[in-house]
Amino acid sequence: MHAWAIMPNHVHTLFTPIRGRPLSGILWSWKSFTSKQANELLGLDGQFWQEDYFDRYIRDANHFADAVAYIERNPVKAGLCRAPEGWAFGSARLRLLNIEAEAGQRPALQKGTHEPA
Secondary structure, eight states, X not given: OOEEEEOSSOEEEEOOOOTTOOHHHHHHHHHHHHHHHHHHHHTOOSOOSOSOOOOOOOOSHHXXXXXXXXXXXXXXXXXXXXXXXXXXXXXXXXXXXXXXXXXXXXXXBOTTOSSBO
16 A cells, blocks of 8 residues: 545545455455445445446556655645645555654654554
8 A cells, every 4th residue: 555545435545456466356355344344333334335446557656656646635635634644544644754753753653553652
């Protein structure tokens, strides 16, 4: 997983699939697991996600950087925060915290958490 932004009504992700695993199967697994969890948390039942999805292949390093920027700026564009790292449900915040940790400005994040160690 390279970049992500969980928005109020959709999700953006940029990831490299494991060789031999079709994208449709990966997305079915994500949607199945997260819909069950979200429905349980929200006290809902039934379909949570739309069946369709939009995908694209990354052509080169510039396209990759543009995709990361688009994903991480999406909450800003939607008016949910002022800067990408201000959105708690996206990779920009995690990336900034890890950069600061590498520079010795704050403790590193523990794997699987969103808080410094």
